[in-house]
Amino acid sequence: MxxxxxxxxxxxxxxxxxxxxxxxxxxxxxxxxxxxxxxxxxxxxxxDQEGQMPEYPQKPLLATTSYLDMLNDSPRNTAFRQAIDKTVSKPCHVLDIGAGTGLLSMMAARAMGSGDSTTRRGTEGIVTACESYLPMVKLMRKVLCLNGMGSKIKVINNRSDELKVGVDIPSPADILVSEILDSELLGEGLIPTLQHAHDTLLVQNPQTVPYRATTYGQLVESSFLWKLHDLRNNEAEACDGIHLIPSGLDGILHANPQQYAMHCDAIKEEIKLLSEPFKIFEFDFWKRPDSHRETELHIKATNDGRVNAIVSWWRLQLDCEGNFFYSTAPAWINSTKDSGARHWCDHWKQCVWFVPGQGTSISKDEEVHLHAVHTETSISYNLKTQAPRIEVMQDSLDTGDSQLILSPERIAIYGDSEWRDSMLKSMRNALQERVNSLCVVADDSLFLTLLVAHLSRTSHVISLFPGLRDKGAQYLQAVADANGFSMDRVEVLEKRKTHLTMHDTHQKKVDLLIGEPFYYGNDGMLPWQNLRFWKERTVLDPVLSEDVLIMPCKGILKACAMSLPDLWSSRRCLSKIEGFDHSIVNTTLGACGELPAPEEGPCLPFYIWQCGEIKELSEIFTIMEFDFSKPIRPCYGKAQVDFIEPGICHGFALWIDWVMDSENSIVLSTGPDKRYWKQGVKLLGQPVAVGVHESRNMGEYLSTVIEASFDASNGELIIGHNFL
Structure with missing residues (x-):
């Protein structure tokens, strides 16, 4: 999660x-x-003064969280408001766990007229808002003050499982309102939170909003989803002789056995449905949940195919009568009753569970046995027609500490034949006429380390592995024989050093400095944050030879003007939400649109292909280049962009293409059409009509100037634009 x-x-x-x-x-x-x-x-x-902003505003503190997207989810907000209005019908004690900006607390206070002067003494309603994250508590207090709710809602900055009746709250709560759900449903601690609440914080038989959640699933075939986890069978098709998962070491490199959040609508054309949707678990908020449950499902196949994954989602019943619902189902599920069923949002997606290996072959009308288990924080599955998931994990225990767990996207990249061929060609060219070379792998690339050791029997390889460290060394030891090299020619520095010395390089200058670039744990970061490779190259300068070959030799910042209506709407400035003013949170949450000058929304990482409705409005253009043959330095770039398609421009997608050789013949792109990398997205303050229309209106722009500056001291990229 x-x-x-x-x-x-x-x-x-x-x-x-x-x-x-x-x-x-x-x-x-x-x-x-x-x-x-x-x-x-x-x-x-x-x-501490309520509503007072800092004298020197910081960067958006919570811009990378899901708060803004969630607060812009109108179907969610409406469904909760309707259910709260119906459930909180008289003064009582309402407890809001995980209160965020206090939206649900304010809904509850309004619904029962909490603090109304006409309410008789002794029958006043109480709303307690519990939020443990201090920056959000401070923001909530400002929102409550702005809406005149500061005296009507008691805010507690603590975890709910640390609250005590008679100390923190005056009495057990009659009603629980909460939204502590992630895409999988359980990952934010729903079960232990509800258990503690029912044990100590709520009256017997309390009312709750939501009332119930039900999880659903569907068997699917998809080569795209298969490539995200089955590295062993995908790399079998490669011709480079590298074995990231050698025979007999099946568990040495794999993605975590868990559910992965993903916008499955974006790949619906690449998904073959193999069953009807099926119900998996129900979770009743109004009673104490179990920590562990198992269920056996018998599912009838609706098509011939190979089950590569289980796509799952959940459906909320907000009120006890069943009048208000919210669903995270994919668009191919027909449900006109559910709020959210056709609404793109990024805080809740569908989830994907990968079936191990190449999947399970099934025939139409065949009955498949699915074993589902939930713990306090996750749900897992096992198709009984193949080896249970636990057996797969037991087999991998033979690899000991050498096991590595990578993201599905990294697994897919390592198994991609085109990517591997490009790396192979680049490295062969680099090693030509370099005998007894010293090669340093600056990043966490397992593949490049194996490739150099495999191709050159005389080179000595030092892998820095800044993120993998000892795990990388143990992995290399385990796969060395299968890849035809000896560990006396490959070493991983035992501890991280700020600077390498000639002692570390055995009194030899570095001939080859290489990287993908890839840094373990950086999967969700902005593309230019991998310019860490440039910083590493600069730090290593004293040990580099005069004719050192650096790969990649440069990076090119690319961009494209985009129509991104769904993403823009999810990140837009907030005004009133179900009648409550939230405008004060916009800067802190990193909103776009209607911000006071000169404030702008931040650049954030997204998989463009998963951002709902998208359209490219310009050609791909270059903004600036980063020359790795020289030490890191500030850079500036500027480009005029002509719009080739009419539409509404919501912002720019930005990424880096890595030029692997000095002839510019091998370029590895991380652009939107390469779905294994995130791009940076710079959203406009206001959408702009662009392009050439048959009858052009005065408000439409034909081109724009975009400029960017790179700060070599902190790795930040500042982006500006001017429509012409």
Whole structure:
């Protein structure tokens, strides 16, 4: 699962700490330097006075979380409001767990007239908003103050499982309202939260919003989904002689056996449905849930095919009568009753569970046995027609500490024949006429390390593995024989060093410095944050030979003007949500549109192909180049972009193409058509009509100038634009 501050706060802790000093509360936020991988705690000062913004506004603190997208989800907001209005019909005690900006708390207070002067003493309603993430608590207080709710809702900055009746709250709550759900449903700690609430914080037989959640699934065939996890069978088709998963070491390199959130509508043309949807588990919010359950399902196949994955989703019943629903089902599921069924949002997606290996072959009308298990935080599956998932994991235990777990996208890249062929050609060219060379792999590329050792029997390879470290060394030891090299020619530095010395390189200058670039754990970062390779190259400068060959030799920042209506709508500035003003949160949450000058929304990483409705409005163009033959330095680039398609421009997609050789003949793109990498997305403050129409209106633009500057001190990319 993907942990945001929202889920971390409810679970095991947060990426922030807090200290108080006088009237100022200091928030410590964990910041990672993209150029070095180093992390540090930075101080964010905000005044305690409600509604007062910091004198020197920080960068959007919560821009990378799902709060903004969720608050822009109108069907979700409406469904919760309708259910709360119906459920909270009289003054009572309402507890909101994971309150966020306080939206559900304000709905509850309004529904029962909490704090109304006409309410008799002793019958006043109480709303308690529990939120453990301090930056969000501070933001919530501002929202409550803005809406005149500051005195009507008690805010508690703590985890719900640390609350005590009679200490933190005056009495058990009559009604629980909460939204502690992720795409899988359970990943934000729904079950333990509900268990503790029912044990200690709620009256017997409480009312809840939501009332129930039901998970559903469907068997599918998809070569795209297969390639995201079955590296062994995909690399069998490669002709490079590299064995990332050698025979007998099936579990040494794999994706985690878990559900992965994904917009499955984006690949619906590449999915063959092999069954009707089936119900898996029901979770009743109004009673204490079990920590563990298992169920055996008998599913009739509706088509011949090979089951590569199980696509799953959930459906909320918000009220006890069953009048209000919300669903995360894919678009191919027909349901006119559900809110959210046709609404693109990024905070909740469908989930994909990969069936091991090449999948399971089934015939139409054949009955498939599916075993489903849920724990406190996850749901897993096993098709009984093949070896149980637990047996697959037991087989891999023979690899010991050498096991590596990578993201599905990384698994797919390593199994991609075109990508491997490009790497093979680049490395063969690099090794020509270089005898007894010293090669340093600067990043976490397993493939390049194996490739150099495989191709050159005389080269010595030092892999820095800044993220993998010892795990990378253990992996190499395990696969060395299968790849035809000895570990006396390959080494991984035992500890991370700021600078390499000639002692580390055995008194020899480095002839080859290579990378993909890829850094373990950076899968969700912006494309140019892999320019860490340029920083590493600069740090290594004292040990590089005069004729060192650096691969890639340069990076090219590419961009394309895009129509992204769904993504823009999910990130747009907030005004009133179900009658409650949220405009004060826009800067903190990194919204786009209607921000006061000169503020702009941040550039964020997305898989463009999963962003709902998309359309390219311009040719792909180059903004700037990064020359790795020289030490890292500030860069500036500017380009005029002509629109070739009419439409509404919502922003720009940006990525880096890696030029592997000096002849520019081998270029590895990470653009939108390459679905294994995220692009950076810079959304406009306001959508703009562009392109040539038959009857052009005055508001339409034919071109734009886009410029960007790269700050070599912190790895940040500043992007500006001017429509002409």
């Amino acid at each position: 993907s942990l945001t501050p929202r889920s971390l706060a409810r679970f095991k802790g947060t990426g922030s700490r807090a200290m108080s000093s006088g009237s100022t509360q200091r928030v410590f936020q964990l910041k990672v330097d993209p150029l070095t991988g180093n992390s540090e705690w930075v101080v964010i000062d905000e005044q």
